[in-house]
Amino acid sequence: MKQLRLAERVVTTENPAFIMGIVNVTPDSFWHGSRGGSDHAKQLIDEGADVLDIGGESSRPGAGYVSAEDEIKRIIPVIREIRNYSSVPVSVDTRKKPVMEAAVAEGADILNDISALEDDDMLGPYAASVKIPVILMHKRGIPAIMQKNTSYGNVFEEVDSYLEKRAAYAVSCGISADKLIVDPGIGFGKDLEANTALIKNCGRLCSGKYPVLMALSRKTCIGEMTGRNVEDRLYGTLAADIISILNGAFMIRVHDVSAAADTVKVMKYLEGMNN
Numbered sequence: 001m002k003q004l005r006l007a008e009r010v011v012t013t014e015n016p017a018f019i020m021g022i023v024n025v026t027p028d029s030f031w032h033g034s035r036g037g038s039d040h041a042k043q044l045i046d047e048g049a050d051v052l053d054i055g056g057e058s059s060r061p062g063a064g065y066v067s068a069e070d071e072i073k074r075i076i077p078v079i080r081e082i083r084n085y086s087s088v089p090v091s092v093d094t095r096k097k098p099v100m101e102a103a104v105a106e107g108a109d110i111l112n113d114i115s116a117l118e119d120d121d122m123l124g125p126y127a128a129s130v131k132i133p134v135i136l137m138h139k140r141g142i143p144a145i146m147q148k149n150t151s152y153g154n155v156f157e158e159v160d161s162y163l164e165k166r167a168a169y170a171v172s173c174g175i176s177a178d179k180l181i182v183d184p185g186i187g188f189g190k191d192l193e194a195n196t197a198l199i200k201n202c203g204r205l206c207s208g209k210y211p212v213l214m215a216l217s218r219k220t221c222i223g224e225m226t227g228r229n230v231e232d233r234l235y236g237t238l239a240a241d242i243i244s245i246l247n248g249a250f251m252i253r254v255h256d257v258s259a260a261a262d263t264v265k266v267m268k269y270l271e272g273m274n275n
Contacts, residue, residue, distance in 0.1 A: 004089065005178060007132050011050065015268045016245050017250060017251055018051060018252075019051070020053050020091065020252065020254065022217065022253060023037075023040055023078065024055045025075050026056060037077070037078050038078050038082060041085075044257045045082075045086050047258040049088065050089070051251070054078055054090060055075070055092075056070065071096065072098070075103060079106040080106055083106065090108045092108045095119040097120050109132060110133045111127050111132055112135040112137075113135065115137075116136040116163070116166035117166060124173030127175055128173050129174070134175055134179060135181045137185045138162050138166075138184055138185040139185045150189055150190055155190065155197050156197050156204070159198060160206065163182045167209075177209070180210045181251065183214070199247070200247060201247065202214055202249055203247045214244040214245075217256065222240060223236075234256055242263060
């Protein structure tokens with residue numbers, strides 16, 4: 001059984017990984033299937049999402065940042081509707097304290113920060129004060145230009161070192177180490193070779209001290225591996241998710257919750273037959 005400790009409760013799954021469903025309340029996310037509001041969120045809950053990740057600012061390659069005010073206007077109505085429908089844990093994909101503060105006031109449970117607490121000095125101490133889990137992601141540069149610099153000497157060592165340092169910073173802010181999750185940032189300033197190395201070795205990040213989130217769903221690297229466009233990357237995504245889980249992923253962030261739920265259920269069943 002896997003456990004996810006929130007501020008006031010613990011959620012569990014008998015499956016080999018938690019499923020985080022993506023709800024992008026944005027007009028420009030790279031996959032149109034992730035865009036939508038409360039109806040989309042409710043659908044993902046019904047399909048078996050263990051966690052919902054709500055985002056009001058796209059972080060796709062080439063995207064520009066938006067204001068905290070715009071993020072809040074986009075996500076808060078959706079969080080309210082989710083809370084009227086379900087107690088499913090809600091993660092918020094943001095880099096900004098005002099956004100997270102507004103979200104927590106409406107019942108959000110988890111901070112998912114692509115900047116690993118670098119972009120807002122007040123966000124780490126705030127997360128510590130409300131005792132929420134924090135997801136720390138590695139990226140290089142900002143989304144608008146991040147794919148212009150994808151060269152590494154040893155990508156695993158560099159990503160691993162960065163996440164170790166950001167985890168130490170998070171702890172220095174008062175965030176409990178057992179509330180941290182790390183994400184290698186597949187596709188964020190990385191080419192196919194780098195993404196492949198991180199997928200293969202995800203469970204080794206930070207020497208296994210922190211659970212690992214893998215966000216692979218329909219990304220460019222899946223297209224490069226399969227030769228498929230974004231609309232046709234589901235099967236490749238599921239294969240990459242399976243490999244990630246076998247290599248130690250704690251949670252997978254997905255657009256296609258129903259397919260991912262079937263995948264982890266089959267993995268659970270087949271693993272059980274081997275015990």
